[in-house]
Amino acid sequence: MDGIHDMGGMHGFGKIEREENEPLFHADWEARAFGLSLQAADGIGFVDDHLRANIERIPAAKYLRSSYYELWMQSLESIAIEKGVLTQQEIEARIATLSEGGRAEGGSDLSLDEMDEAIAGGASTKRPDVVVAAGFKSGDKVRVKNDHPRHHTRATRYCRGRLGEVIADHGVFVFPDSNSEWQGENPEHCYTVMFAAEELWGEAGTQGDSVTVDLWESYLEHG
Numbered sequence: 001m002d003g004i005h006d007m008g009g010m011h012g013f014g015k016i017e018r019e020e021n022e023p024l025f026h027a028d029w030e031a032r033a034f035g036l037s038l039q040a041a042d043g044i045g046f047v048d049d050h051l052r053a054n055i056e057r058i059p060a061a062k063y064l065r066s067s068y069y070e071l072w073m074q075s076l077e078s079i080a081i082e083k084g085v086l087t088q089q090e091i092e093a094r095i096a097t098l099s100e101g102g103r104a105e106g107g108s109d110l111s112l113d114e115m116d117e118a119i120a121g122g123a124s125t126k127r128p129d130v131v132v133a134a135g136f137k138s139g140d141k142v143r144v145k146n147d148h149p150r151h152h153t154r155a156t157r158y159c160r161g162r163l164g165e166v167i168a169d170h171g172v173f174v175f176p177d178s179n180s181e182w183q184g185e186n187p188e189h190c191y192t193v194m195f196a197a198e199e200l201w202g203e204a205g206t207q208g209d210s211v212t213v214d215l216w217e218s219y220l221e222h223g
Helices: 028-045 048-055 060-065 070-083 088-100 112-121 197-204
Strands: 141-144 162-174 188-198 211-214 221-223
Touching: 028 070, 028 112, 048 070, 141 188, 162 211, 188 197, 197 211
Parallel strands: none
Antiparallel strands: 141 162, 141 221, 162 188, 188 211
C-alpha cells in the first residue's frame, strides 16, 4: 500500500534526530501499550504483518499527529473490532474505566521480565522447516517490480523499478503481503538486495554509496 507511512526518500520531514541513551519507553503508558499488544497478539492471533497493515490504514493527518505507540494502539483497536473481539462502544467504555483509575475487566499482569524476554526474543516469521526453491542467488542482478498494491507490502516505493544485486539469501519467511490480508503465510525466500545510491536517487545520489533492502522473492524479477 502506498501511503504516508512509506516515508523513505520523501522530502520535507527534516533531519532524523537521534536521542542519546534513548530509553526503551518514554512514558509508563508506552510500556503498558507494549504489554497489551503482546497479550492481544496471543489472544486474538495476529502478528506484526497485521499490526502494520492496520497502521497503514490510518488517515495521513492522524498518522502524522500520532506517536509510535499511539499508532500501535489505534491498529490494535482496529484488529479487535475486525476480528469481532470488541466493539467500538466496548473500547470506549474500557477507556473510560481506565481514565477513572480502574482496571478494565479481564486485565492481567505482564511482568517486566516477561516484556524483556519478548523484546529480546523478537518475533521472527522465518520458517526454517519449509522447503521452497530459491529463484535467485547471491550475485544475481534483479529489478524490483514496479507494483503499487492496495494492501500491505514490504517493497518500499523508492526501490520499485530499480536495478540491484542480490548479496544474501536469508532463507524462507512468511510472505507479509498475503499474511497481512489473512490469506495464508505463503512462505518464500527473502533476500538482501544492494542498490547503488545513484540508481535510487539519480544525480542526488553520492557516487560509491549504496543502500541495502530486504525483499521477498515475489517483489523481484531478473534484471
